[in-house]
Amino acid sequence: MSQFGYKGKGLEFLTSNKIEIGNQVKIHADLIYSGVIMPRYEHSDDHHIVLKLKSGYNIGLELDKIKKIELETTSAIKKEVIRRSSQPNPKLPKILLLSTGGTIASRIDYRTGAVTPALTAAELNASVPELSIIANIDTEVLFSEYSENLLPEHWIKIAEKLDSYSTSEYDGIIVAHGTDTMQYTASALAFSLAGFPKPVALVGSQRSSDRPSSDAALNLIAATRFLIEIHSPGIFVVMHNNSSDDEIACNWATRVRKNHTSRRDAFKTIGGPPAYIVKANSIEKDKMFDIPKREYVPKIKFDSRVLLIKYYPGLDSKVIDYATDSGYRGIIIEGTGLGHVGKTMYAAIEKAKKNGVFIGMTSQCIDGMVRMTVYDSGRDLLNLGVIPLGNMIPETALVKTMWALANSKNSDEMTKLMKESIALEFSD
C-alpha cells in the first residue's frame, strides 16, 4: 500500500497520522465524514485529501479545515476490494474500458472549482475499486476530449477501435464518454457497427468522478454488470434512470436523448422505457425491447455535409438555398408537429431536391411520429420529395443521414437506407 498521488502537506498529514490509502477513517471538519482514503492523481494540489463516502461518492476535504482524523477498523470486505484491485483474478470476465474523455474522466481542481478532462482510463478504473470484484478491467485511452469537441472523425476512430476488438476475448466494452454528444456517438456506432457481436456500453457522468455526488462510479459498476450478466450485443448508453441511486438505465443507442443539462438522470429513451434497468439485485429487460439481429458488416464512413435545420416562424428560406449552393448533400428538418414547415420554405426545398439534396423530415416535438398525410402542408412536402422519417429522433436522423450518404452509391440507394430500420432507429 503506497501513499499514491499524495505529496507535500497532504502526504505529511497522512504520514503523521499513520493513515494509508484504503484506510477507513472518520474525519472531523465542518461535518464528520466517514469513508475510505482514496488515491490522488498526478497534478493534484497538496491541500486536499480525497475520501470515498459510503454512498459511493468521492469528496475532497481541505487539510486546513480538518480538525481530527481517526482510523476506523477496515472491514474485511473493504480489505478484499483493495486487495483485488491490485491483483487481477483470471477467473473473472474480461472487460475493456476505452476512455475518450468527458466529465467521467475529469477531475475537479479543488482550488479553483474548475473541471478538466485529465483522468486516464487506468485512473478511472482505480477510482472505482468495486469494479475489480466483478471483472478484470483492461484500460486504453483513445483521446481526452470533452464530447462537445468530438467530430465524425472521432466517431470513426472509436468505431475502428471497437471493430478491432470484435472477435477479442473481451466479454464487453465500456466507452467512457462525455455526456454532451454521447447520443450522437452512440448513433454513429449503432449504424457503422450494426450487428456488432459484443455488448458495448457508453458510460458518462454528469458530475466528475472525484466529486461528491458523482454518478461515475455507479454508472460504471452498472455498465460492467450489464455487459457481463446480460450479454446483449449492440450499443447502449448506460446512465442513471432516476435521481436516486437505485436504478441505472441501459438505453438503446438510437433512441436516447440528453434531456436535462445537469440532472444525473438526464438521458431518456424517447417514446418508451429503457431497454434494460440495472437494479441492486437484478437487471430487468423491457418486454417490448428486441435486440436487432443483423449480420456484422462494419461500414465505418460518414459524410458530414448534412445540415440540421429547425423550422420556426420567420426562418429565412435562404438558409436552405445556402446549403444547396454550398454543396451540402443532406438536410434534416426538425419540422413542427407532424412534420411541417411554412409555405415560404417550399421553393427552396424544391430547388434543393432538384440539386440532389436529400431532405428528411423529423419533428421538433422530439416524441411521436411524423405523419405527413394528415394535413395539406404535409402532403405538399411529400409532393416536393421530402422523406418522412417516422419517429426517428432528429439527432439520430442527422447521424444516419451522414452515414447513409457515405455508404450508398446513389440517391435511390441512400433513400432506401434511410427508410430501412438498420439499428432500431424507428420504434413502434
Next chain:
Amino acid sequence: MSQFGYKGKGLEFLTSNKIEIGNQVKIHADLIYSGVIMPRYEHSDDHHIVLKLKSGYNIGLELDKIKKIELETTSAIKKEVIRRSSQPNPKLPKILLLSTGGTIASRIDYRTGAVTPALTAAELNASVPELSIIANIDTEVLFSEYSENLLPEHWIKIAEKLDSYSTSEYDGIIVAHGTDTMQYTASALAFSLAGFPKPVALVGSQRSSDRPSSDAALNLIAATRFLIEIHSPGIFVVMHNNSSDDEIACNWATRVRKNHTSRRDAFKTIGGPPAYIVKANSIEKDKMFDIPKREYVPKIKFDSRVLLIKYYPGLDSKVIDYATDSGYRGIIIEGTGLGHVGKTMYAAIEKAKKNGVFIGMTSQCIDGMVRMTVYDSGRDLLNLGVIPLGNMIPETALVKTMWALANSKNSDEMTKLMKESIALEFSD
C-alpha cells in the same frame, strides 16, 4: 330551431325522420350511437350527419350506413343549453374568441379524410354549445391558417388586435390557434404585450373539432372557465394535461413546449408543473407560480433576422459566417449540455461578435440551466462574448431575441433586455 347547414340527402333524412338540430337521438349504424344532432357548416357534403356524443366529441355518421334513428327525450338541461346558445344572457361574463385557424378551426372531410382549416370562429363557438352556459362569446376571425404558416407579421396582427381590446369590457380573450407554432406565438405575445391587463388563453386542438376524440371542446370549455374564474392576467396556453379528459393545463406562455406530435397532452411546461390545472369542479394553482407584475406598455415589433442553430458534431462553422455575412443580427445556439459548442466554432463566433451579432446560448437538452462557468468550453465561449440564457427554452429565446432586437436602441440595451426577466421566461 333550423336545420342549419343540412342540405340534399342529409336534410331530407332529418326532415323525413322529424329530427331537428339539438334533438337527443339514438342512431343504429355499425354501433348504436347516442347523442345530440349538431349543425353542419357550409361546404359540407350531404352524405353525413354530425352527432355530439356524451363524451363531448363530435362524430360524422354516413347516411347510407344508418339503419335507424330514434328521437330520445331531450333533457331539460340540454334544452336550456340549446336555448342559451341562441340567446345571449347579459348577466354572463363576456369572452372574445379570436380565430387564427389551425386544427381547432378545421373540419375533416368525411369523404377524403383530409382536414382543412375552414371553421369560422362563430362556427367553432356553435360547435361547443356548452360555452353559452358559462359565457357570452363574441367571435372574430383574424385569419384561417395552419400555424406552420404563421410568421412574425401574424404575431404582430394578433398582438395589435389584443392590444385594441386591452381596456374593453371582455373578461378574457381566447385565441384559437394551430398547435404547431402555438408556443412561438405565445412567447411573442408574452413579450410584446408584457403586463397585458386581461387573461388571454391560446387554445388549440390536436384533432379537428368535428372529429371523434377531438380535444377542441374540452380545451375551449376549460379555457373559458379559467378566464372567467381566475382572472389571471397574462398569456397562457390551455391544452390537455394528460391523456384522459379530467385535467386541462394552463401553461405559462414562455415556459411551454409542444413535446409530442399527436398526443392530446402534447404541451408541457418545461422544468415544472403548469401554472393552473382546470379540473371538473375546481381550478388549481401551482403554489410556485407567480403572475409577473409589470406596467402594460405594448412593444409590438419583431426583427426576424435571427438564426437558430443547433450545434452537433460535424456542424460546419461556415453556417455562422453565412449568418454574419448575410446581415443576421442575432444567433441563438442550442448548445450541448450546460451550453457548449465544439472548438471548431470559436473563430466564426468571434467574427460574428465583432460584427455586432448577438449570440445567446441555450441548451438542446431543453430542460435545465445553461451554466457556462463549469467547464473550459463554457468559459471560452463566455470570453468570446456569448450570452448564457439560463433555463430559457430555445424557442422562447429565439422569439425574445427577435423582440429585443426590434425594441432596443443599441446592443448594450438589447443584451440588457435579454438578461432581464420580462415575462417569466427564466424560471427558478
